Amino acid sequence: GGGGWSVSALAESCVGQAVLPGDLLLLPAGEDSEQLRLGGGAAVRGRLLCGPGLRRCPAGLLVTKCGLLRHRAAGSAGGAYWVDSQQRRYVPVKGDHVIGIVTAKAGDVFRVDVGGSEQAALSYLAFEGATKRNRPNVQVGDLIYGQFLVANKDMEPEMVCIDSSGRSSGMGIIGQDGFLFKVSLGLIRKLLAPKCEIIQELSQLYPFELVLGMNGRIWVKAKTVQQTLIIVNILEACEYMTPEQRKQALAKLSGN
Amino acid sequence: EAEGCCLRPFSCEQGLLSRPDGSAAFVQGDTSVLAGLYGPAEVRGSRELPDRAALEVLLRPKVGLPGVGDRSREQLLRQTCDAVLLGGLHPRTGITLVLQVLSDAGSAPQLLSCCLNAACLGLLDAGLPLCSLFCGVSCALGPQGGIILDPTSRQEQ
Numbered sequence: 398g399g400g401g402w403s404v405s406a407l408a409e410s411c412v413g414q415a416v417l418p419g420d421l422l423l424l425p426a427g428e429d430s431e432q433l434r435l436g437g438g439a440a441v442r443g444r445l446l447c448g449p450g451l452r453r454c455p456a457g458l459l460v461t462k463c464g465l466l467r468h469r470a471a472g473s474a475g476g477a478y479w480v481d482s483q484q485r486r487y488v489p490v491k492g493d494h495v496i497g498i499v500t501a502k503a504g505d506v507f508r509v510d511v512g513g514s515e516q517a518a519l520s521y522l523a524f525e526g527a528t529k530r531n532r533p534n535v536q537v538g539d540l541i542y543g544q545f546l547v548a549n550k551d552m553e554p555e556m557v558c559i560d561s562s563g564r565s566s567g568m569g570i571i572g573q574d575g576f577l578f579k580v581s582l583g584l585i586r587k588l589l590a591p592k593c594e595i596i597q598e599l600s601q602l603y604p605f606e607l608v609l610g611m612n613g614r615i616w617v618k619a620k621t622v623q624q625t626l627i628i629v630n631i632l633e634a635c636e637y638m639t640p641e642q643r644k645q646a647l648a649k650l651s652g653n
Numbered sequence: 654e655a656e657g658c659c660l661r662p663f664s665c666e667q668g669l670l671s672r673p674d675g676s677a678a679f680v681q682g683d684t685s686v687l688a689g690l691y692g693p694a695e696v697r698g699s700r701e702l703p704d705r706a707a708l709e710v711l712l713r714p715k716v717g718l719p720g721v722g723d724r725s726r727e728q729l730l731r732q733t734c735d736a737v738l739l740g741g742l743h744p745r746t747g748i749t750l751v752l753q754v755l756s757d758a759g760s761a762p763q764l765l766s767c768c769l770n771a772a773c774l775g776l777l778d779a780g781l782p783l784c785s786l787f788c789g790v791s792c793a794l795g796p797q798g799g800i801i802l803d804p805t806s807r808q809e810q
Contacts, residue, residue: 418737418777419785450782452739461739461782484780486674486692488743514693514746550744 408458408478412468416480422451422458422466448479483583487512487612489548494568496577496610497541497556509541512612515553519543523557525565533570540571540616542608571608575618576625582613584636595635598647599628660790660803665770667778675779679771682805683758686767688775689751696747705740707747712768715754726765730772739782750775762791
């Protein structure tokens, strides 16, 4: 055990390269987050955001996960650094939209399995149009698409199926049939990127309904069981296929 | 001694198991160990720690049941992993590390260093937050007092 030999480098020079836990990223002097100067003429130094995979330490940023270092230079908000890492296990984060499975009904609260270390709590009033008299029809084993209202390391996660204005905006109980499967979190982020090629190509193959949960769960429903399973297999294989292999596979399928 | 300062070729593979959240296989000479990591997951009430993750290490030898030597290796691995893991980010959860010895050259230090390397790679593959990395290298004192790194079984004798 004991201390380690680690790499210290300027943060800007490491952007786009692989970093390992224990690497120390030095920030240029003067960009400390405490120094916010208000007022018209003076240049406003924004706060530097420390994203997933990084921790603040006195000397700079300490890398805690292995992956590629990314940087986004937003105009007035300073910059943000984070590490693009790959993992299979989900850790609840506030605001994430996830697919959960109802495991128990305990009085006024449903227990939902979201794939994390604890089960999330979902109140029966957290659905659109739900009142004490008009309860939602949720059974054990149903699939729920909702977002986290409370999710931190100290408290039990809480889910809701309405947004801040009280509308459901696509959340709620996911209908019957369809197929639920699990993929890695990196693939979900790739699929959720705007103008994702995979989804565009698949939609030209068959029409289907798709729900993506940030906890690695995907729900698919197409017209027939066979079409559903084909889409499931392609999405699972997308993780390791190059774009050319994917186009070949889809061309073979649409030819059939 | 020049020939004592180089390691034998070693290889590793990550993400080879589909069930665990992280997995790694490390092969060094004739010794190879497969590590599987589960976590942060639910933990039984008695093992739950209020401020950090509870780490459990299980080492399975190639044949037979785990003995005293395996238990002491499990302790050492647990202390090493506890030192680098940022357990405070996942309180009241459990992290389980299962190591399976696939082939054993019969040398205890080599097995321990192989287990340490497999554990570190498994932690990386699972994406758990670490404050640094660790590794294991076995070494022996030569007859003239020099240090030989990664000795073969013959050299050990």
